[in-house]
Amino acid sequence: MSDLTELTALELRERIAAGEAGAEEATRAYLGAIERREPAVAAYNQVLADRAIEQARAVDARRAAGEAPGALGGVPVALKDNLCTTYGRTTCSSKILADFRAPYTATAVARLEQAGAVVLGKTNLDEFAMGSSTENSGVAPTRNPWATTRVPGGSSGGSAAAVAARMCAAALGSDTGGSIRQPAAFCGVVGLKPTYGRVSRYGLVAYGSSLDQIGPLTRDVSDAALLTGVIAGHDRRDSTSVPRDVPDYLAALDAPSDGLRVGLPAEFYSEALDPEIHQAIHHAAGVYENAGAEIVDVTLPHSRIDVDDDGALSSYAVACYYIVAMAEASSNLARYDAAHYGHRTAETCGDIVELYSRSRAEGFGAEVKRRIMLGTYTLSAGYYDAYYDKALKVRRLIKNDFDAAFERCDVLLCPVSPTTAFRLGEKIADPLTMYLADIYTISVNLAGLPGLSLPAGLSRDGLPIGMQLVGPVFHEETVLRAARLYEQASGVTRLAPALVQA
Amino acid sequence: MSQTIDADRVRHIGKLSRIELSDEEVRTFRRQLAAILEHFGKLQELDTEGVEPMAHAVELHNVLADDEPGESLSPDEALANAPARDGDFFRVPKVIGDSQ
Numbered sequence: 001m002s003d004l005t006e007l008t009a010l011e012l013r014e015r016i017a018a019g020e021a022g023a024e025e026a027t028r029a030y031l032g033a034i035e036r037r038e039p040a041v042a043a044y045n046q047v048l049a050d051r052a053i054e055q056a057r058a059v060d061a062r063r064a065a066g067e068a069p070g071a072l073g074g075v076p077v078a079l080k081d082n083l084c085t086t087y088g089r090t091t092c093s094s095k096i097l098a099d100f101r102a103p104y105t106a107t108a109v110a111r112l113e114q115a116g117a118v119v120l121g122k123t124n125l126d127e128f129a130m131g132s133s134t135e136n137s138g139v140a141p142t143r144n145p146w147a148t149t150r151v152p153g154g155s156s157g158g159s160a161a162a163v164a165a166r167m168c169a170a171a172l173g174s175d176t177g178g179s180i181r182q183p184a185a186f187c188g189v190v191g192l193k194p195t196y197g198r199v200s201r202y203g204l205v206a207y208g209s210s211l212d213q214i215g216p217l218t219r220d221v222s223d224a225a226l227l228t229g230v231i232a233g234h235d236r237r238d239s240t241s242v243p244r245d246v247p248d249y250l251a252a253l254d255a256p257s258d259g260l261r262v263g264l265p266a267e268f269y270s271e272a273l274d275p276e277i278h279q280a281i282h283h284a285a286g287v288y289e290n291a292g293a294e295i296v297d298v299t300l301p302h303s304r305i306d307v308d309d310d311g312a313l314s315s316y317a318v319a320c321y322y323i324v325a326m327a328e329a330s331s332n333l334a335r336y337d338a339a340h341y342g343h344r345t346a347e348t349c350g351d352i353v354e355l356y357s358r359s360r361a362e363g364f365g366a367e368v369k370r371r372i373m374l375g376t377y378t379l380s381a382g383y384y385d386a387y388y389d390k391a392l393k394v395r396r397l398i399k400n401d402f403d404a405a406f407e408r409c410d411v412l413l414c415p416v417s418p419t420t421a422f423r424l425g426e427k428i429a430d431p432l433t434m435y436l437a438d439i440y441t442i443s444v445n446l447a448g449l450p451g452l453s454l455p456a457g458l459s460r461d462g463l464p465i466g467m468q469l470v471g472p473v474f475h476e477e478t479v480l481r482a483a484r485l486y487e488q489a490s491g492v493t494r495l496a497p498a499l500v501q502a
Numbered sequence: 503m504s505q506t507i508d509a510d511r512v513r514h515i516g517k518l519s520r521i522e523l524s525d526e527e528v529r530t531f532r533r534q535l536a537a538i539l540e541h542f543g544k545l546q547e548l549d550t551e552g553v554e555p556m557a558h559a560v561e562l563h564n565v566l567a568d569d570e571p572g573e574s575l576s577p578d579e580a581l582a583n584a585p586a587r588d589g590d591f592f593r594v595p596k597v598i599g600d601s602q
Contacts, residue, residue, distance in 0.1 A: 103579045197560045210558050239565040240558075302548070319542045330519065339594045341583030352597050353520065361522035369521055370531065373512075374538060376519040390545050392555030397548070399556060432537050448559025473560065 004029040005166040008494070009075045009223045010250075012169055013116075016063065016074040023059035023074025026169075027052050027118050030076040034120070034167045037499060042142050043152075043162040045081045047121040048088050052076065055118045062116075070116025071230055078168035080159050081122035082129055083109050083214070084203040092205050093137040094127045096336050096343045096363030106203025107238070108172060108214045108231040115230045120168050123158030127365045128333065129179055129207045131155050132437045135428050136367045143424070144186060145497040146463055150421040153183030156217065160187040163217045166500045170218045170227055174204055176211045177321055178416070178441025181453035184217055185416035185466020188455045188495035190483070191217045192224045195473045196448035197242035199228075200235030206332040208325040209240075211445040220493050221454060221483045225249035228476060244474065252477040253484045260293040260482060263409030267304035268440060272313055274419045280456040280465045281415060287489045288413070288482075298405040298412065302397045303443040313418075313436045316394055321442035322435055323378050323391035330375025333368070336360060370431060399447040406472045411482045415440045416453045416466040440468065450476045454483050455495050464495060507536045 004012060004026045015021040031049050038044060059074040079085065082092045084102035091097045105113075113119065126136035134142040134157025142157045144150040145165040152161040156173030160183035163171050173180040175193035184191025192215045199214045206212065216227035229250060234243040264285060269278060285295050303317045338344040338359035339352075345362055349355040364372070378387035405412060417437060427434045444451040449470050456467040467486075471479040487493045512532045516523040523531070577590045586593035 100583055103575050103582065195560070196558075236567070240560070240562060242560065314541060314544055316545060316548060319544050322538070323542055323545075334520075338585055339592050342585070344585035349595050352595055355595055356520040357517075357522040360520055364521065366527075366530075369519075369527075370534060370538075372519045372521065373515045373531065374535060377515050377535075377539075378542070380515075380518060386546075387542055389555055390550060391542075392557055393550035393553040394545050394548060396553050396556040397550070399559065431534055432541060435538075435541075446559065 005033050007169070008219050009072065009169045010226055012075050013069070013071070013073055016059070017069055019063065023056035023069070023118060024053060026074055027056040027076050027120070030120055030168060033165070037145070037165045037167055040143060040148050040499065041145055041161050041165050041167070042140055043123055043158040043165065043167055044078070044121045045091055045093060045124050045139055045158070046088050048119060051087055052118050052120050059116050059118065070114070071226065072112060073116030074118060075116070075169050076118045076120045077112060078120050078123045078159055078162045078171040079109055080125055080156050080171070080173045082125060082174060082205040083172060084205065085109055085119070085122070088122060090122070090205070092128045093125050093139050094363065094365070094368070095138045096360070098343065100341055102203070104203060107200040107235045109203065111231050112172070123162055123171060125158055126155035127368050128205065129155040129174055129176055130329070130367050130371055132178070132182060132434055133422070133427065134158060135424060136365060138365050141424055144421045145499045146188065147421065150423050150463070151186065153186035153417070153421065155179040157183045159217045160184050160189055160191065163187070163189045163219060164497060170216055170223050172214055172231070173217050174212055174214050175445065176208045176325060177445050178438045180215045180217060181441050181451055181466070181468060182417050182438065184453040186421040186464065188464030188497070189217055189219060190221055190224045190452065190454045191215065192228055192452045192476070193444065193450065194228060194232060194476055195450045197240050198232050198450070198474065198476065200238040200241040202235055202237040208328040209332060210328060211325060221480060221487050222250065222253060224452065225253055225480045247477055249477060249480055253481055255481060257481050257485050258292065260288070260411070260485070261296050261409040262288045262293050262482070263296045263298035263405055263412045265298055265300045265303070265405065265412055265414060267300050268414050270305055271307055272305045272418050272439065273415055276459050277415050277418070277420070277465050281413060281467050284456050284467050284486055284490070285413060287486055291485055291489050296409045298408055300401040300405060300443065302394065302401050305439050313439065315436070315439050317398055317443045317446065318435055318439055320391045320394040320398065321438070321446055323387050324395060324446070326371045326375035327379050327388050328375070330372045330379065333372050336363065367431065395446050398443050402443070402447045402449060410471070410478055412470040414468040414470060416468045420459050420461070420463040420465060444470050448473055450479050452479045452483050454487065455492050457492050458495070507532055507539065
């Protein structure tokens with residue numbers, strides 16, 4: 001029998017449902033892959049082997065009893081470690097939550113498990129999902145399976161690396177400013193950030209509450225459709241989740257895409273973009289054109305990227321995004337008070353403010369401190385109007401640009417990141433340079449739109465190049481269908497790094 | 503709107519944020535926060551006169567529920583991660599006193 005870890009989630013589910021493979025057999029195959037590759041990649045914070053085997057045996061027992069194993073029956077998955085689970089720890093890769101055991105399970109996770117998925121473990125991230133390389137992890141940096149001297153992207157770097165290295169069939173991540181799409185691009189996998197409100201955020205540790213969304217990282221577009229269908233839907237525990245029917249995303253993939261209009265935002269194709277990525281996306285536009293789609297030039301003026309004489313980048317969208325995200329973060333992370341849960345300093349404190357301040361100083365890493373401090377500052381008296389209120393107005397302008405663009409096209413074709421995976425240590429010393437790695441993904445969160453990253457080939461250096469498809473709110477079907485069209489026409493799919501042959 | 507951030511201001515922000523800062527952190531953060539705030543200042547180039555601020559991307563509505571008791575955490579579950587507890591209470595140093 002072929003290696004079960006090479007199958008997509010959908011193929012594995014079919015094999016298990018047909019009795020051609022066992023859930024336990026598949027789970028053991030993945031645990032074996034983790035044992036072999038994890039020392040080089042460091043994708044997992046925690047592997048829950050015993051529990052996974054038990055879950056898999058339960059799936060096999062259900063199938064033996066004649067029950068249907070479920071939409072993800074026996075499929076081994078990984079969870080970003082900012083998704084709460086009553087089992088294992090939920091650490092957010094932060095020292096402040098190093099021993100935290102959540103009292104409830106995130107709705108998206110519960111839905112995966114109800115569909116028969118087997119949870120292999122919790123994956124590494126930039127602390128509290130704040131970062132674009134997974135180097136801000138309080139545990140250790142994750143390595144890119146395509147080149148272990150390079151970052152996997154972030155913040156869902158552990159999930160993306162685990163999917164690419166065949167250390168899980170699929171994974172969940174979260175995306176506040178690109179944290180699913182950018183690591184998916186760096187690791188050569190598919191990542192979908194659904195529309196804000198499409199997936200319940202209940203049990204997702206909050207970072208930027210008006211931006212955060214949970215979504216899948218997978219080997220191909222069908223699996224992204226499959227997992228999104230399982231986790232989407234209204235949840236009374238998240239009042240921002242939208243009471244709206246969940247379409248059959250998998251069935252929607254095969255609907256014809258006649259007359260598809262693909263928009264190219266002029267502002268994104270500038271000197272800021274790596275020429276090889278530019279070329280790959282130009283090629284992708286040609287693939288759409290050959291498939292009968294119409295290519296439309298559109299404009300997103302407030303998402304434009306400026307390059308000064310010294311080559312330094314700047315962007316309204318980056319400024320707007322970081323003001324909003326940091327303001328929300330400073331408020332959300334006020335809950336780490338060393339009283340209810342989380343790290344408390346071992347030193348004796350005279351009063352409660354000292355207890356807060358010292359415990360937080362010991363528990364948070366540098367990037368989290370920077371974001372809390374900047375958020376606190378921009379919300380403070382005298383600065384609120386100049387920063388926070390101004391950013392909310394610019395956010396409206398950014399969204400208006402997308403609304404106008406979608407009057408002329410069905411889906412936008414964009415880069416995911418200005419470069420392919422960069423080297424560990426390359427950007428970590430300069431936070432602003434790291435923030436500018438997000439120039440093509442953050443506007444999508446500000447506007448609440450669905451965005452999907454999929455592989456568009458490899459660079460001359462053998463690193464994955466990603467491309468991004470963005471649709472109007474709740475048009476996941478359009479985005480997925482456009483992604484499938486490219487995937488089938490180009491044959492670029494299920495990219496495997498050399499590391500998985502070893 | 504170029505902001506000069508001096509060490510005292512960084513310490514003040516640290517205090518508001520309830521994060522104790524070492525002298526070395528004050529030095530590093532001063533430089534980094536100044537660069538980031540300067541980039542934030544770019545927004546001042548844009549005319550936003552008459553633009554409605556947008557706090558959320560998707561229209562939000564109040565969600566009302568009937569006032570009925572539902573499932574909740576038991577005291578033991580709620581206290582399971584507490585750094586210190588005293589019976590059914592979270593234990594902390596004294597709150598009222600000479601702190602500001």
